[in-house]
Amino acid sequence: xxxxxxxxxxxxxxxxxxxxxxxxxxxxxxxxxxxxxxxxxxxxxxxxxxxxxxxxxxxxxxxxxxxxxxxxxxxxxxxxxxxxxxxxxxxxxxxxxxxxxxxxxxxxxxxxxxxxxxxxxxxxxxxxxxxxxxxxxxxxxxxxxxxxxxxxxxxxxxxxxxxxxxxxxxxxxxxxxxxxxxxxxxxxxxxxxxxxxxxxxxxxxxxxxxxxxxxxxxxxxxxxxxxxxxxxxxxxxxxxxxxxxxxxxxxxxxxxxxxxxxxxxxxxxxxxxxxxxxxxxxxxxxx
Amino acid sequence: xxxxxxxxxxxxxxxxxxxxxxxxxxxxxxxxxxxxxxxxxxxxxxxxxxxxxxxxxxxxxxxxxxxxxxxxxxxxxxxxxxxxxxxxxxxxxxxxxxxxxxxxxxxxxxxxxxxxxxxxxxxxxxxxxxxxxxxxxxxxxxxxxxxxxxxxxxxxxxxxxxxxxxxxxxxxxxxxxxxxxxxxxxxxxxxxxxxxxxxxxxxxxxxxxxxxxxxxxxxxxxxxxxxxxxxxxxxxxxxxxxxxxxxxxxxxxxxxxxxxxxxxx
Amino acid sequence: xxxxxxxxxxxxxxxxxxxxxxxxxxxxxxxxxxxxxxxxxxxxxxxxxxxxxxxxxxxxxxxxxxxxxxxxxxxxxxxxxxxxxxxxxxxxxxxxxxxxxxxxxxxxxxxxxxxxxxxxxxxxxxxxxxxxxxxxxxxxxxxxxxxxxxxxxxxxxxxxxxxxxxxxxxxxxxxxxxxxxxxxxxxxxxxxxxxxxxxxxxxxxxxxxxxxxxxxxxxxxxxxxxxxxxxxxxxxxxxxxxxxxxxxxxxxxxxxxxxxxxxxxxxxxxxxxxxx
Numbered sequence: 077x078x079x080x081x082x083x084x085x086x087x088x089x090x091x092x093x094x095x096x097x098x099x100x101x102x103x104x105x106x107x108x109x110x111x112x113x114x115x116x117x118x119x120x121x122x123x124x125x126x127x128x129x130x131x132x133x134x135x136x137x138x139x140x141x142x143x144x145x146x147x148x149x150x151x152x153x154x155x156x157x158x159x160x161x162x163x164x165x166x167x168x169x170x171x172x173x174x175x176x177x178x179x180x181x182x183x184x185x186x187x188x189x190x191x192x193x194x195x196x197x198x199x200x201x202x203x204x205x206x207x208x209x210x211x212x213x214x215x216x217x218x219x220x221x222x223x224x225x226x227x228x229x230x231x232x233x234x235x236x237x238x239x240x241x242x243x244x245x246x247x248x249x250x251x252x253x254x255x256x257x258x259x260x261x262x263x264x265x266x267x268x269x270x271x272x273x274x275x276x277x278x279x280x281x282x283x284x285x286x287x288x289x290x291x292x293x294x295x296x297x298x299x300x301x302x303x304x305x306x307x308x309x310x311x312x313x314x315x316x317x318x319x320x321x322x323x324x325x326x327x328x329x330x331x332x333x334x335x336x337x338x339x340x341x342x343x344x345x346x347x348x349x350x351x352x353x354x355x356x357x358x359x360x361x362x363x
Numbered sequence: 364x365x366x367x368x369x370x371x372x373x374x375x376x377x378x379x380x381x382x383x384x385x386x387x388x389x390x391x392x393x394x395x396x397x398x399x400x401x402x403x404x405x406x407x408x409x410x411x412x413x414x415x416x417x418x419x420x421x422x423x424x425x426x427x428x429x430x431x432x433x434x435x436x437x438x439x440x441x442x443x444x445x446x447x448x449x450x451x452x453x454x455x456x457x458x459x460x461x462x463x464x465x466x467x468x469x470x471x472x473x474x475x476x477x478x479x480x481x482x483x484x485x486x487x488x489x490x491x492x493x494x495x496x497x498x499x500x501x502x503x504x505x506x507x508x509x510x511x512x513x514x515x516x517x518x519x520x521x522x523x524x525x526x527x528x529x530x531x532x533x534x535x536x537x538x539x540x541x542x543x544x545x546x547x548x549x550x551x552x553x554x555x556x557x558x559x560x561x562x563x564x565x566x567x568x569x570x571x572x573x574x575x576x577x578x579x580x581x582x583x584x585x586x587x588x589x590x591x592x593x594x595x596x597x598x599x600x601x602x603x604x605x606x607x608x609x610x611x612x613x614x615x616x617x618x619x620x621x622x623x624x625x626x627x628x
Numbered sequence: 629x630x631x632x633x634x635x636x637x638x639x640x641x642x643x644x645x646x647x648x649x650x651x652x653x654x655x656x657x658x659x660x661x662x663x664x665x666x667x668x669x670x671x672x673x674x675x676x677x678x679x680x681x682x683x684x685x686x687x688x689x690x691x692x693x694x695x696x697x698x699x700x701x702x703x704x705x706x707x708x709x710x711x712x713x714x715x716x717x718x719x720x721x722x723x724x725x726x727x728x729x730x731x732x733x734x735x736x737x738x739x740x741x742x743x744x745x746x747x748x749x750x751x752x753x754x755x756x757x758x759x760x761x762x763x764x765x766x767x768x769x770x771x772x773x774x775x776x777x778x779x780x781x782x783x784x785x786x787x788x789x790x791x792x793x794x795x796x797x798x799x800x801x802x803x804x805x806x807x808x809x810x811x812x813x814x815x816x817x818x819x820x821x822x823x824x825x826x827x828x829x830x831x832x833x834x835x836x837x838x839x840x841x842x843x844x845x846x847x848x849x850x851x852x853x854x855x856x857x858x859x860x861x862x863x864x865x866x867x868x869x870x871x872x873x874x875x876x877x878x879x880x881x882x883x884x885x886x887x888x889x890x891x892x893x894x895x896x897x898x899x900x901x902x903x904x
Contacts, residue, residue, distance in 0.1 A: 165541070249798065328896055354884070495729060529693070579720035587733055598746060600742050
């Protein structure tokens, strides 16, 4: 499923003293199966942007085209498109409301009007996909679970709708390192298994660097940069000037480079840095 | 929503803003009583004079105060119409079974104006007093009744916390609503019963969150040594100044004038 | 140096739970020290924080704050004044509708005279650099600013010790930096004892001493350098190490002679420059 954002502008409360432009002339093309990271400050417009992608907000100007269909054309079937684009909000566990985990996860597919047996199947799949034991949790109240488990149930609630695009707004906020890694691994596994498009909004440059293929950078309502992760993180000065950073390991290699060491400076993970340094050491040893 | 100016505090530093909130509450109470004591049109000169004076001193235009009437225009119109047709008397005009009477017209206009003056006059209080000093004023005014079992401090604290959390909960409502809509929830269509049922996915998380917040807030308050109103001091102490005494004198004059007018006119 | 907080054989058990939330906790925290407590979710760190200012009382054992037993009913308000607490959710600990009124809330509860409260509020807002926000409504502030208001509210009670229970968990990187630099400043310039509970390793690295908790026990304790170089042990508990520490650990495993206790970016750059 491809998403094209064309000249998107969004103004909050136009015509009032509270008027503010949240998004300005955004152009963005998301191809089928891509893994994007969306980064930027709080208040840079990331949340407003992703809420446009499944029609929760209407553009003030510009358009969103999903698989060739304009999301806001009169003929568009908003509800159907919304199902294909799953949006997981920040702290999604705050939306849980049903008596049991099973019922809560079933909420989305039921709203789609699917037959009972299909709903049941999807619920089981979704719960297992987020790494929970279906039989152990299905009859539990979501509110007896731990924070990390609640979050997974909430994500399962979106997955059960079988979205073709999955947008996650800070899915690891407030989790400990283990919980964070588990959720991120599940997202990677899911992408592999279902071959879906994923957009990950995160403040953690380390997570973004090791997971996504492409990055879009938001600043003050504008999309100031898009490109492969390597390209984006190479621009250390540009990112820090807007208050964003780069992964510590990337910065380390850049500093080494600045000091005249012969190492590649566009590494994204500790493993890459290790290989790069070992290579440089061997070169030095043989020289 | 934002068209509603009634009760929205407008920050300022005018003489009216600087008055002790207790003075403003007491004056407003007596103003309301006064309105119901007046028995003829001429008497309205006094409340109108009061409002004009307050407007000049506070720097809040009468036009702005009248804007606050907009959401209530229906009630005012209804009062007017009901009075016109309910009062028996000299018939001016007949509309089917309804009689338009001279007395009805008089009474209708009288009541509608009373309502307008009531709303404008009381909105002056909230327009010129911040919620927090309003709460302080209420707490202080009620504190003599503590012995009668009226929990003045607790009531004031509840009001403060409610005011503090209204914006937070509104934001949260919006967020949960959107999250459920992303899961295909429908809050807009269907009949009343269906709509009410559709609110469950919104209301349950909202209640749970409110309880969690209450729990955490209580703990945070205790951690900051909160133990009720006993032995508590306040950073801002309410103090009556000469400005307040002057207000009482001016306002008493208006009330006195109005009462006398009942017999003279 | 004298001890600010002493824990002696502390056990804690929640009423509805059969398992112990804390088991045999013993430590001393000195006056003016900056201690970070790390550990995975459910390891007992938040429970421990709530014991340190008497919100909870140990099931067994004692905790003393500046010589006062937290379990003593008469002295409980003394304990809470001495050890102020900042919580995780910035929204759920601000009581008033105006910033300065909220900062005044603690001193008001202590019965401090109004003139003195004004001075304290002004000083506290200066210390967290929020003076110009004194008359703002809290819900209009950013997360980092709200947490600084919460810190100011504690400061105005003149505590010797500030306990922060995951104060940055819900903040963005900018807010996290604001809060941590405020905390460090209070520690350095005003000599406040700091107990910071966090699961961000880059924050814990800045402390004088780190406690690592797992399953209700303190399983490791030492300077950040001593703690974070034990990469394998930390990982087995489910914790992280800074990327540069991870790198030096990996390089050593590959047979490279590199200092095992690298923690910061700068020292790693220097160290690698000598190698390469």
